[in-house]
Amino acid sequence: xxxxxxxxxxxxxxxxxxxxxxxxxxxxxxxxxxxxxxxxxxxxxxxxxxxxxxxxxxxxxxxxxxxxxxxxxxxxxxxxxxxxxxxxxxxxxxxxxxxxxxxxxxxxxxxx
Amino acid sequence: xxxxxxxxxxxxxxxxxxxxxxxxxxxxxxxxxxxxxxxxxxxxxxxxxxxxxxxxxxxxxxxxxxxxxxxxxxxxxxxxxxxxxxxxxxxxxxxxxxxxxxxxxxxxxxxxxxxxx
Numbered sequence: 001x002x003x004x005x006x007x008x009x010x011x012x013x014x015x016x017x018x019x020x021x022x023x024x025x026x027x028x029x030x031x032x033x034x035x036x037x038x039x040x041x042x043x044x045x046x047x048x049x050x051x052x053x054x055x056x057x058x059x060x061x062x063x064x065x066x067x068x069x070x071x072x073x074x075x076x077x078x079x080x081x082x083x084x085x086x087x088x089x090x091x092x093x094x095x096x097x098x099x100x101x102x103x104x105x106x107x108x109x110x111x112x
Numbered sequence: 113x114x115x116x117x118x119x120x121x122x123x124x125x126x127x128x129x130x131x132x133x134x135x136x137x138x139x140x141x142x143x144x145x146x147x148x149x150x151x152x153x154x155x156x157x158x159x160x161x162x163x164x165x166x167x168x169x170x171x172x173x174x175x176x177x178x179x180x181x182x183x184x185x186x187x188x189x190x191x192x193x194x195x196x197x198x199x200x201x202x203x204x205x206x207x208x209x210x211x212x213x214x215x216x217x218x219x220x221x222x223x224x225x226x227x228x229x
Contacts, residue, residue, distance in 0.1 A: 034218075042222070043221060043223045044155070046218075099167055104153065
Protein backbone atom coordinates (compact mmCIF):
# COMPACT_ATOMS: atom_id res chain seq x y z
CA UNK A 1 0.00 0.00 0.00
CA UNK A 2 1.30 3.42 -0.94
CA UNK A 3 1.79 5.81 1.94
CA UNK A 4 -0.11 8.61 0.20
CA UNK A 5 -2.48 7.77 -2.63
CA UNK A 6 -4.05 10.02 -5.21
CA UNK A 7 -5.89 9.37 -8.44
CA UNK A 8 -3.48 10.39 -11.19
CA UNK A 9 -6.24 11.76 -13.40
CA UNK A 10 -6.51 13.67 -15.57
CA UNK A 11 -9.54 15.19 -13.93
CA UNK A 12 -11.41 17.42 -16.37
CA UNK A 13 -13.72 20.07 -14.93
CA UNK A 14 -15.61 22.82 -16.77
CA UNK A 15 -14.71 26.39 -15.99
CA UNK A 16 -16.73 27.77 -13.11
CA UNK A 17 -17.49 24.36 -11.61
CA UNK A 18 -16.14 22.82 -8.39
CA UNK A 19 -13.08 20.62 -8.70
CA UNK A 20 -12.74 17.93 -6.05
CA UNK A 21 -9.37 16.31 -5.41
CA UNK A 22 -8.97 13.40 -3.05
CA UNK A 23 -6.14 11.80 -1.12
CA UNK A 24 -5.84 8.89 1.29
CA UNK A 25 -2.93 8.07 3.55
CA UNK A 26 -1.79 5.00 5.42
CA UNK A 27 -0.08 6.37 8.57
CA UNK A 28 -2.89 6.70 11.10
CA UNK A 29 -0.71 8.81 13.40
CA UNK A 30 -0.09 11.55 10.83
CA UNK A 31 -1.01 15.02 12.05
CA UNK A 32 -0.05 17.43 9.28
CA UNK A 33 -1.47 17.56 5.79
CA UNK A 34 -0.71 19.74 2.83
CA UNK A 35 -1.86 20.49 -0.70
CA UNK A 36 0.63 21.75 -3.26
CA UNK A 37 0.05 22.90 -6.82
CA UNK A 38 2.67 22.21 -9.47
CA UNK A 39 2.61 23.69 -12.94
CA UNK A 40 4.47 21.84 -15.66
CA UNK A 41 8.19 22.50 -15.45
CA UNK A 42 7.86 24.36 -12.14
CA UNK A 43 8.38 23.47 -8.51
CA UNK A 44 5.47 22.76 -6.14
CA UNK A 45 3.89 25.70 -4.36
CA UNK A 46 1.90 25.43 -1.16
CA UNK A 47 -1.84 26.01 -1.39
CA UNK A 48 -3.18 24.84 1.95
CA UNK A 49 -2.13 23.15 5.14
CA UNK A 50 -4.55 21.49 7.56
CA UNK A 51 -3.98 19.91 10.94
CA UNK A 52 -7.43 19.35 12.50
CA UNK A 53 -10.48 17.42 11.42
CA UNK A 54 -13.01 19.41 9.46
CA UNK A 55 -12.87 22.08 6.81
CA UNK A 56 -10.43 24.91 6.27
CA UNK A 57 -11.23 27.58 3.74
CA UNK A 58 -8.92 30.01 1.97
CA UNK A 59 -10.46 31.97 -0.86
CA UNK A 60 -11.68 29.55 -3.53
CA UNK A 61 -9.91 26.63 -1.85
CA UNK A 62 -11.28 24.39 0.89
CA UNK A 63 -9.29 21.58 2.46
CA UNK A 64 -11.18 18.84 4.26
CA UNK A 65 -9.63 16.40 6.71
CA UNK A 66 -11.08 13.22 8.19
CA UNK A 67 -8.47 11.46 10.31
CA UNK A 68 -10.76 8.55 11.20
CA UNK A 69 -11.11 7.73 7.51
CA UNK A 70 -7.51 8.76 6.75
CA UNK A 71 -8.79 11.01 4.03
CA UNK A 72 -7.99 14.55 2.95
CA UNK A 73 -9.51 16.46 0.08
CA UNK A 74 -9.21 19.78 -1.71
CA UNK A 75 -12.15 21.60 -3.24
CA UNK A 76 -11.62 24.38 -5.75
CA UNK A 77 -14.67 26.55 -6.30
CA UNK A 78 -15.29 28.61 -9.44
CA UNK A 79 -12.52 26.73 -11.27
CA UNK A 80 -10.42 28.82 -13.63
CA UNK A 81 -8.19 27.73 -16.54
CA UNK A 82 -5.24 28.92 -14.45
CA UNK A 83 -6.09 26.18 -11.94
CA UNK A 84 -5.00 23.59 -14.49
CA UNK A 85 -2.00 21.92 -12.88
CA UNK A 86 -0.95 18.86 -10.95
CA UNK A 87 -2.07 18.87 -7.32
CA UNK A 88 0.11 17.09 -4.80
CA UNK A 89 -1.13 15.81 -1.47
CA UNK A 90 1.51 15.60 1.26
CA UNK A 91 1.40 14.08 4.73
CA UNK A 92 3.69 14.48 7.70
CA UNK A 93 4.92 11.08 8.88
CA UNK A 94 4.35 10.13 12.50
CA UNK A 95 7.81 8.56 12.75
CA UNK A 96 9.61 11.79 11.98
CA UNK A 97 8.33 15.33 12.13
CA UNK A 98 10.68 16.23 9.30
CA UNK A 99 9.48 13.54 6.94
CA UNK A 100 6.82 14.80 4.57
CA UNK A 101 5.56 12.15 2.16
CA UNK A 102 4.02 13.15 -1.16
CA UNK A 103 1.45 11.45 -3.32
CA UNK A 104 2.03 11.10 -7.03
CA UNK A 105 -0.37 13.95 -7.78
CA UNK A 106 -3.63 14.45 -9.63
CA UNK A 107 -3.55 16.27 -12.93
CA UNK A 108 -6.42 18.75 -13.15
CA UNK A 109 -7.59 20.28 -16.40
CA UNK A 110 -10.12 23.11 -16.45
CA UNK A 111 -11.87 23.31 -19.79
CA UNK A 112 -13.22 26.70 -20.92
CA UNK B 113 10.76 34.14 -5.51
CA UNK B 114 10.22 31.56 -2.80
CA UNK B 115 13.11 32.40 -0.50
CA UNK B 116 14.82 29.14 -1.42
CA UNK B 117 17.44 29.52 -4.14
CA UNK B 118 18.95 26.63 -6.05
CA UNK B 119 21.93 26.63 -8.38
CA UNK B 120 22.53 25.61 -11.03
CA UNK B 121 19.04 25.51 -12.53
CA UNK B 122 20.18 23.15 -15.26
CA UNK B 123 23.09 20.72 -15.23
CA UNK B 124 24.30 18.21 -17.80
CA UNK B 125 27.01 15.87 -16.61
CA UNK B 126 28.76 12.75 -17.75
CA UNK B 127 28.71 9.57 -15.74
CA UNK B 128 32.31 10.05 -14.62
CA UNK B 129 31.92 13.67 -13.53
CA UNK B 130 31.69 15.11 -10.05
CA UNK B 131 29.37 18.04 -9.55
CA UNK B 132 27.40 19.67 -6.76
CA UNK B 133 23.97 21.21 -6.42
CA UNK B 134 23.67 24.15 -4.09
CA UNK B 135 20.72 25.43 -2.10
CA UNK B 136 20.38 28.50 0.06
CA UNK B 137 17.34 29.55 2.05
CA UNK B 138 16.63 33.12 3.18
CA UNK B 139 13.60 32.33 5.33
CA UNK B 140 15.26 31.81 8.68
CA UNK B 141 14.24 28.17 8.66
CA UNK B 142 15.92 25.41 10.64
CA UNK B 143 15.38 22.40 8.40
CA UNK B 144 16.39 21.74 4.82
CA UNK B 145 15.49 18.94 2.44
CA UNK B 146 16.46 17.35 -0.85
CA UNK B 147 13.70 15.77 -2.92
CA UNK B 148 13.98 14.00 -6.26
CA UNK B 149 11.19 14.21 -8.82
CA UNK B 150 11.28 11.84 -11.77
CA UNK B 151 8.72 11.70 -14.55
CA UNK B 152 5.45 10.11 -13.45
CA UNK B 153 6.78 9.28 -9.97
CA UNK B 154 5.98 10.83 -6.59
CA UNK B 155 8.36 13.27 -5.04
CA UNK B 156 10.98 11.18 -3.27
CA UNK B 157 12.48 12.45 -0.03
CA UNK B 158 16.25 11.95 -0.18
CA UNK B 159 17.65 13.76 2.85
CA UNK B 160 16.56 16.00 5.69
CA UNK B 161 18.74 18.12 7.93
CA UNK B 162 17.27 19.83 10.96
CA UNK B 163 18.35 20.92 14.41
CA UNK B 164 16.82 17.76 15.81
CA UNK B 165 17.82 15.13 13.31
CA UNK B 166 19.26 14.05 10.02
CA UNK B 167 16.97 11.77 8.04
CA UNK B 168 18.14 9.68 5.14
CA UNK B 169 16.12 7.64 2.72
CA UNK B 170 17.96 4.32 2.81
CA UNK B 171 17.14 3.69 -0.83
CA UNK B 172 19.22 6.67 -2.01
CA UNK B 173 22.48 5.43 -3.58
CA UNK B 174 25.79 6.49 -2.08
CA UNK B 175 26.66 8.37 -5.27
CA UNK B 176 24.50 11.13 -3.77
CA UNK B 177 26.15 12.78 -0.80
CA UNK B 178 24.55 15.64 1.14
CA UNK B 179 26.32 18.34 3.07
CA UNK B 180 24.73 20.89 5.37
CA UNK B 181 27.33 23.30 6.77
CA UNK B 182 24.74 25.51 8.48
CA UNK B 183 20.99 26.00 8.65
CA UNK B 184 20.93 28.20 5.54
CA UNK B 185 22.96 26.15 3.11
CA UNK B 186 22.59 22.66 1.71
CA UNK B 187 24.60 20.87 -0.94
CA UNK B 188 24.09 17.67 -2.86
CA UNK B 189 27.35 16.23 -4.13
CA UNK B 190 27.05 14.04 -7.20
CA UNK B 191 29.60 11.52 -8.45
CA UNK B 192 29.53 8.65 -10.93
CA UNK B 193 25.85 9.12 -11.59
CA UNK B 194 23.76 6.95 -13.90
CA UNK B 195 21.38 8.06 -16.67
CA UNK B 196 18.42 7.02 -14.50
CA UNK B 197 19.47 9.71 -12.02
CA UNK B 198 18.32 12.34 -14.51
CA UNK B 199 15.50 14.18 -12.76
CA UNK B 200 14.42 17.41 -11.14
CA UNK B 201 16.13 17.87 -7.77
CA UNK B 202 14.22 20.06 -5.40
CA UNK B 203 15.56 21.73 -2.31
CA UNK B 204 13.13 22.79 0.37
CA UNK B 205 13.13 24.28 3.85
CA UNK B 206 10.84 24.50 6.84
CA UNK B 207 10.85 26.49 10.04
CA UNK B 208 11.04 23.90 12.76
CA UNK B 209 9.57 20.46 12.25
CA UNK B 210 6.87 19.62 14.73
CA UNK B 211 3.87 17.48 14.29
CA UNK B 212 0.60 19.34 14.46
CA UNK B 213 2.20 22.75 14.07
CA UNK B 214 2.90 24.97 11.13
CA UNK B 215 6.60 24.38 11.62
CA UNK B 216 6.86 21.52 9.21
CA UNK B 217 5.30 23.32 6.26
CA UNK B 218 7.95 23.07 3.59
CA UNK B 219 8.73 25.57 0.87
CA UNK B 220 10.46 24.56 -2.31
CA UNK B 221 13.12 26.15 -4.42
CA UNK B 222 12.72 26.28 -8.18
CA UNK B 223 14.65 23.06 -8.68
CA UNK B 224 17.74 21.90 -10.51
CA UNK B 225 17.18 19.95 -13.70
CA UNK B 226 19.85 17.27 -13.93
CA UNK B 227 20.65 15.31 -17.08
CA UNK B 228 23.21 12.51 -16.91
CA UNK B 229 24.66 11.49 -20.26
